Amino acid sequence: MPLSKSQPSSARADGQTLLERFAATRQLSEALVESLSEADATLQSMEDASPAKWHLAHTTWFWETFLLREYAADYRIFDDRYPFLFNSYYEAKGARIARDQRGMLSRPSLAEIMDWRHSVDHAMVSLIRSGEHDDLVALGIAHEEQHIELLLTDIKHAFFQNPLGPAMWDDRAPTQSQPHERAWHTHPGGVARIGHQDDGPVLHYRTQTHRP
Numbered sequence: 001m002p003l004s005k006s007q008p009s010s011a012r013a014d015g016q017t018l019l020e021r022f023a024a025t026r027q028l029s030e031a032l033v034e035s036l037s038e039a040d041a042t043l044q045s046m047e048d049a050s051p052a053k054w055h056l057a058h059t060t061w062f063w064e065t066f067l068l069r070e071y072a073a074d075y076r077i078f079d080d081r082y083p084f085l086f087n088s089y090y091e092a093k094g095a096r097i098a099r100d101q102r103g104m105l106s107r108p109s110l111a112e113i114m115d116w117r118h119s120v121d122h123a124m125v126s127l128i129r130s131g132e133h134d135d136l137v138a139l140g141i142a143h144e145e146q147h148i149e150l151l152l153t154d155i156k157h158a159f160f161q162n163p164l165g166p167a168m169w170d171d172r173a174p175t176q177s178q179p180h181e182r183a184w185h186t187h188p189g190g191v192a193r194i195g196h197q198d199d200g201p202v203l204h205y206r207t208q209t210h211r212p
Contacts, residue, residue, distance in 0.1 A: 018137055019128045025144050026121055029056060035169055041110045044103025045158035054102045055151040057113045059144040060120050061086040065093055072127050078116050
């Protein structure tokens with residue numbers, strides 16, 4: 001069952017709880033693919049791209065592997081076959097399917113992946129509420145945000161190959177709760193400091209020369 005954004009967690013400096021940030025990120029991933037068909041979500045248009053369905057599954061594998069399996073008491077893995085299918089480049093976590101073969105995964109279905117996502121989301125609630133792994137949860141949120149960007153890039157490339165010129169959305173916003181502004185946003189030029197830092201230690205995320 002999808003998370004509710006009203007569930008409490010420890011307060012954050014920006015006024016949004018960590019659980020709310022987690023829920024909003026997970027829900028955005030799903031909202032962005034609402035208009036995709038099963039074929040759209042499975043399509044891999046080149047080796048350097050991944051199917052939308054794979055992005056949804058890989059980010060779920062991340063939460064299950066690095067948080068639930070490590071820190072949630074009595075957690076049982078959703079499906080023993082999924083780690084091989086949805087690992088990326090985490091060699092310490094075992095073997096994985098070749099990247100250029102991700103588009104061959106007609107199974108599990110998109111609906112099955114959504115069921116897995118909602119099961120993991122439900123299990124994450126008590127773990128986030130405990131407040132014992134805030135830095136790792138924040139890293140997981142940043143990881144899923146990265147894959148949201150990749151998902152959009154990859155489906156745009158896939159649709160570009162189609163001579164029908166399909167669009168991911170029509171004039172409607174991808175989510176009904178967040179109206180889409182069709183306008184330019186300005187930002188002053190210059191050097192800006194980016195990254196993650198709050199009341200805790202700075203999280204360092206090692207960059208890679210290749211995409212996940």
